[in-house]
Amino acid sequence: MSGFRVVTRRNLSYCPDSSPLIQISLNPNSNLSDEENVTVTVSGVLNPQEHDWVAMISPANSDVSKCPLNEVLYAETGDLSKLPLLCHYPVKAQFMSNDPGYFNCTKKECKEYKDGKCLTTTCSGSLRFHVINIRTDIQFVLFAGGFDTPCVLTRSNPVNFANPKQPLYGHLSSIDSTGTSMRLTWVSGDEAPQQVQYGSGKTEPSQVTTFSQDDMKHAVLPSPAKEFGWHDPGFVHSAVMTGLQPSSIFSYRYGKPGSISVIEALTDEVNSGKVDSIFHIGDLSYATGFLVEWDFFLQLISPVASKVPYMTAIGNHERDYVDSGSIYITPDSGAKDKPWYSIEQASVHFTIISTEHDWSEKSEQYEWMKKDMANVDRSKTPWLIFMGHRPMYTSTSGIFSVDKKFVENVEPLLLDNKVDLALFGHVHNYERTCVVYRKECKAMPTMDDYGIETYDNRNYSAPVQAVIGMAGFTLDNFTNDVESTQDF
Known part of the structure; x- marks a missing residue:
């Protein structure tokens, strides 16, 4: 038996x-x-x-000082060590000697000075632990005495996972020999049913199961899971995908329906104070003619829309009836209103247009956007962001392809007024261009040590354009024929 297995059964106290x-x-x-x-x-x-070592304990409030004085409780593990033993086991452990500088004290720090001389010098060292989302808070404990005679030197503060309810660790299993069905199982910290989305928009809800510590029955040799080996298993989700084609490849994703997971993530960001406003660039509720869906949508966004400004642009699925006044012949969102506007927040001027209303040269909206952007006071709002629903650049073809007339009419205005960033929706994915004009890259970003890409707009050449239509509805497949202006 390894020394580590033995240490998980020791009685622990603080070092004297x-x-x-x-x-x-x-x-x-x-x-x-x-x-x-x-x-x-x-x-x-x-x-x-x-022999100093560090252990990772989960959950963070595990009691590592006492345990039941009953050798039978540990027999199933194969550990027949003498009592006293440890009740909760370290998930992972490393010796501090894995950092050579620790034992040799090459990393010194003076803690006490007197008359310009150092009286107390201490040493330090660092280890790296590979951590996965196990839903409960974790804590790191420094031990002395090795695995044979361990005692606690100090503990870290507990550390949490950003999303303990995240759906994780999906795996497939066969249902039968026909190859037309497949079961997907995953784990989440959320007991509410989730779903798997697969193929061309098919969905299946999950069946949810779990178990508790009370379900761990005692036998002749009790399971460690009844006592010191217990850890919250989360909730097991399972769904069966049907109608598959044998010997074929299909894509799927699992978890909460997109709109719910997005709004929960936004709520967390809003509650943290990191969000000043939200811009929803068209196709708001996707009611597609079923009006009660608007009530469900408004209820869905209320946790964020009630706390910060929730700004919108009109898309092609707001009204959804023929002859709505759209410049396009499909049953889209036109009408006689004028849903274009601008707003300034902090150092940013936002120009929001309607791609569903006439934007052609000399049109009312064209003249408005031309005047609005030309009158921006860049000494007050040095950043100019342009928004509309249908994009100027996308790798997606077919019904979502770019309207060339829209680009010919409006893109020059972006360049003339030195727009920094243009944001669009419509395509259900995320795509970002380089600094682009007329399908030609004018500049590329530089990447810092943290992997963050930055553009130097002191030498302005054109805007960066991005499609941000990946929230809330089904995702589109990317094409293999991607133009050089797209940067993923």
Whole structure:
């Protein structure tokens, strides 16, 4: 039996000579992603020992000091060590000697000075732990004494996962030999039914199951899951995809319906104070003629729309009846209103147009957008963002292809008025261009050490354009024929 398996059964207490200078810091230290490498830094150690080690404990409130004094409870694990034992096991552990600088004290820090001389020097070291979303908060504990005689030196603060309800770890299983059905199973921290979306827009709701610690029945040799091995399993979701073609490839995604997961993510951002306003660039409720859907949509967005400005642009699915006044012949969203406007927020001027109303040269809307952008005071609002529903650039063909006349008429206005960013919807995916004009890249971004791309607009050449239609409805498939102006 490995030393690590044995340590998971030890009684633990704080080391008698533990120094108050010892600390554990984490990077990142909150809102962990679903898979992350966490750097654990131990500092303030007066006398580093070869057998100092760090464990990851979950849940963070696990009691690592006491355990039931009953050897039978541990027999099923194959551990016949003498009591006392540890009740909750470390999920992962590493010796601090994995950082050579720790034991050799190459990373020194003076904690106490007197007369310009250092009286107390401490050492530090760092380890990296691969962490996945296990839904409960985790904590890192520094031990001395190795695995044989462990004692606690200090603990980190608990660290949480950004989305403990995230649907994760989907896996497929066959239903029968026909190849026309497939079961998908995944785990989530959310007990509400979710769905799998597959093929050309088919959906199936999930069946949800779970189990509790009380379900872990005692046998002749009790399961560790009844006591020290227990961890919240979350909720198991399962759905069967039918009507598949044998020996074919199909795509799927699973979790909450898109609009629900998007609004929940937005709500978290709004509640954190990071969002000043929201812009929804057309196709708002997707009611498509079923008017009661508007009530459901308004209820859906109320957690965010009631707290920050919820600004909209008109798309081609707001009215959905023939002869609505649209410049397009399909049953889209025209009418005699004038749903174009501009607004300024902080250092940004937003120009929002309707791609469903006449935008041709000399039209009322064309003259308005020309005047609006020309009158922007760039000393007050140095950033100019243009928004409309139907895009000027997209890799998607067919019914979602670009209206060349729209581009010919309106794109020159963006260049003439030095628009920084143009945002569009309509296509149900995310696409971003380079700095582009007339299908020609005028500039490319530079990438910093954190992978963030930045454009230098001090030498303006054209706007960046982006399609941001990936929220709330079904996603479109990307084409393999992508023009060079698209940057994914």
